[in-house]
Amino acid sequence: MRLLENIVTLRKKIDAIDEKLVLLLKDRMYLCKCIGAIKGKNGLAVKDHHREDEVYLHAMAKALESGLDPQKVEAIFKDIIALGVFVQGAE
Numbered sequence: 001m002r003l004l005e006n007i008v009t010l011r012k013k014i015d016a017i018d019e020k021l022v023l024l025l026k027d028r029m030y031l032c033k034c035i036g037a038i039k040g041k042n043g044l045a046v047k048d049h050h051r052e053d054e055v056y057l058h059a060m061a062k063a064l065e066s067g068l069d070p071q072k073v074e075a076i077f078k079d080i081i082a083l084g085v086f087v088q089g090a091e
Contacts, residue, residue, distance in 0.1 A: 025080070029087045036088030046088040052081055 039046055056074050063073035 025083075028080070029084060032084035032087045039088065046085060055081060 036046060038044075056077055059077045060070035060074050063070045
């Protein structure tokens with residue numbers, strides 16, 4: 001019984017982290033939308049491959065420092081970037 005209680009407790013902690021992740025994504029998408037508006041008013045392209053590469057490299061470096069698989073973190077960030085591009089209106 002104690003084992004099951006430990007799993008339930010740990011899963012509740014994971015759920016709380018997941019909620020924070022969603023809120024952080026919401027904040028990130030708001031900023032992407034703001035950037036998209038600025039780009040639109042100034043005739044700039046939504047896609048910025050140089051910036052995307054910077055984000056991937058930074059995320060992968062932080063992953064490595066944290067003991068996470070950099071390629072897995074890069075894959076997650078590819079989805080996050082794709083969502084940001086969508087929010088900016090490029091898809």
